[in-house]
Amino acid sequence: MEDPACADEATEDAEETALWKRFSEDAAADVRDKLIERYLPLSRLIAASLYARRVAHDAEFADYMQCATLGLIEAVDKFEWRRGVRFNTFATYRIRGAIQNYIANFSERREQLGLLHRLKKERAESIKLGDEALKRARGTRTYPLREIADMTVIWTLSYLLEGSGMLAPRDNAHYIEQFYDSLELRRLKERLVSLVDALPDQERRVIKYHYFQNLQFIEIANIFGVTKGRISQIHRRGLLLLREAHAIAGSLDIKL
């Protein structure tokens, strides 16, 4: 017997496809409204999730919702359903982007977030930069799974180092661990931060300037007297070496 939940899902999918098909044919306003209405819960969910993790507390949830809705409308207008991509996936990044753009442009206190946004952006570009020399040195041909898994780890290292300049050391005499503390991630962050000192000089300095002092690549490039692109390469290599260092430290832990 057919599962009623599956049947409902199939009906929903068929309705959705029909709406997109109609909208792509004549861009009718009523179909557009239906599509927007259909995905409003998604934009609300994303707004709520970002609002819950906000850094500055002077923004209202209504502002987040407004940006999310604008992002959703833009996503509906730009979506090409024939490409076979899920709208939810496509819209999620548009909505998040709309909210993040809003945050980045929001008054004086946004200046700092604007900087963090720029730092994140250049990190992303640096991580994507294929380090062919390093791949050759490794002597192996990467295959997609390994490549994406490596990229995932490097993104994670970058994320964990973010804001690590503010990682306060714990006063063990006074601090009582709470069961809900983010203990394992904190330990991992502490380990990574301490391992930065094990990196070769150039990589260590770039990682410290960028993550601990929040300097942009161009500012570090001026200090080093090299190009921004070169700093981007050193940054990426620093993260790759940090990964190596973490593995080496782990194997040394076992020996002890």
Add this chain to the structure above:
Amino acid sequence: MDPISNVNPILDAIRRELAENIERLRKSGRLTGGSSSTRAQQPAAGRAEGLESILRRKIGAIDRRSPEGTARATRAFVEAVLIAEFGDALLADPGLGDLLGEVSACLRGDPQLCEQLDGVLAAL
């Protein structure tokens, strides 16, 4: 005859330098943190095969035709990779959800990477 080595001398030298520096940090008491998981401390060699079969099991169980299927598969991919790299003690950390969300968003945020990832997920 010497066996053919796949160890690159430059990388080998960098690793030696890293190990010496780490040892110095440890002796001076400046190496802090670390995982409580023993799995995180296993050497990286041979992880790729293990990871692939874990991914097949985890991602194979997700219905990717469902509306949230792609997002769930991406999250499962990131989770499996991070557990293989940093150990399963991460699973008990309340901050893991945010981390998975952030890293998944980074992967999905780049169209080229997104396409590659979809290819990998489809092949699993």
